[in-house]
Amino acid sequence: MATTTNYSWTTPDDTDLVKDGAAAIRTLGSSADTTVKDLNPGTTAGDIDYYTSSTAKARVAIGTAGQVLQVNAGATAPEWATAAGGGEVTYTLLNAGGTALTGAQTITISGIGGYDSYFILVINASSASANSEIIVRPNGDATTTNYYMAGLTNTPTTSYTIGTFASNASYQSNANSIALGKTASDAASQARGSFIFWGGKSTGIKAWQSAGAGDNYGGAQQWNQTVRNGLFNLTSVITSFDIRSSTGNWDNGTVYVFGGSI
Amino acid sequence: MLKKKIVNVQTNEEIIVDLTKDEISEVELAQAEAQAAAKAQAEVEAAKFAEKAALLERLGITEEEAQLLLS
Numbered sequence: 001m002a003t004t005t006n007y008s009w010t011t012p013d014d015t016d017l018v019k020d021g022a023a024a025i026r027t028l029g030s031s032a033d034t035t036v037k038d039l040n041p042g043t044t045a046g047d048i049d050y051y052t053s054s055t056a057k058a059r060v061a062i063g064t065a066g067q068v069l070q071v072n073a074g075a076t077a078p079e080w081a082t083a084a085g086g087g088e089v090t091y092t093l094l095n096a097g098g099t100a101l102t103g104a105q106t107i108t109i110s111g112i113g114g115y116d117s118y119f120i121l122v123i124n125a126s127s128a129s130a131n132s133e134i135i136v137r138p139n140g141d142a143t144t145t146n147y148y149m150a151g152l153t154n155t156p157t158t159s160y161t162i163g164t165f166a167s168n169a170s171y172q173s174n175a176n177s178i179a180l181g182k183t184a185s186d187a188a189s190q191a192r193g194s195f196i197f198w199g200g201k202s203t204g205i206k207a208w209q210s211a212g213a214g215d216n217y218g219g220a221q222q223w224n225q226t227v228r229n230g231l232f233n234l235t236s237v238i239t240s241f242d243i244r245s246s247t248g249n250w251d252n253g254t255v256y257v258f259g260g261s262i
Numbered sequence: 263m264l265k266k267k268i269v270n271v272q273t274n275e276e277i278i279v280d281l282t283k284d285e286i287s288e289v290e291l292a293q294a295e296a297q298a299a300a301k302a303q304a305e306v307e308a309a310k311f312a313e314k315a316a317l318l319e320r321l322g323i324t325e326e327e328a329q330l331l332l333s
Binding site for chain 2: 110
């Protein structure tokens with residue numbers, strides 16, 4: 001029995017009888033009808049056809065309003081799905097009520113992985129020792145070559161003067177952490193600061209901004225304030241932040257850690 | 263004694279450990295720098311005070327009188 005090249009439809013042989021022609025045409029037409037239908041499996045307005053193999057197709061029904069076409073989890077077929085968020089980041093407080101800065105020189109906030117960005121707020125921080133800087137270390141990392149930063153540092157005596165402001169640039173040099181601000185030369189002086197960090201789930205370079213300052217408690221001196229932007233080069237995702245006092249155990253203050261995701 | 267407190271926000275577990283030798287050295291260095299800066303500042307202030315007192319004595323006026331002149 002003769003067949004067609006591509007779809008193997010049955011065709012009459014040259015020796016078949018003319019009286020069998022009608023049946024042969026019906027068989028051929030039926031085969032063609034089946035094949036054409038297989039190639040156009042859509043049944044409903046909005047259907048999309050896609051190949052399930054090199055010769056077969058299937059239909060995917062139209063989605064609902066606002067959905068977008070994407071590849072399914074098995075990477076085998078298209079599917080309609082609700083579009084991902086439009087880039088709006090929502091922040092959640094990860095350490096409910098904040099964590100007290102007391103009883104230790106380093107407070108490590110751990111168990112915070114899985115967020116795209118972080119916001120850290122340190123308020124009323126004070127150390128048992130004077131002139132204590134609030135220092136942040138992502139993942140506790142103290143590698144000097146991992147911190148890149150530039151910005152402004154001001155270390156006034158008792159009041160702001162133009163001469164006390166200095167630009168501060170640190171490019172793979174002596175920084176092994178991010179300093180937010182320093183208390184004055186009186187142990188009762190306090191400092192406050194904030195820190196925002198992007199790229200928490202990245203295994204490449206991350207970015208951050210920080211700002212903070214100490215107060216000139218009772219006219220005490222040697223406090224400072226900083227405003228800096230920087231990069232942090234670590235091939236690990238972020239899982240913790242160290243909040244350190246540069247000169248001694250914390251004896252006052254609270255740190256709040258927020259995680260941000262889309 | 264310098265300590266490190268590790269707070270896991272998922273389990274609410276808190277662990278307190280001693281700082282490592284390197285961490286202690288880092289804190290001690292920061293303390294020494296802070297003390298040196300405070301001492302230098304105090305010396306500057308003391309020198310300024312002595313200079314001011316000497317000037318007032320030479321002029322034969324009190325600090326209040328000097329402030330009055332400058333007001």
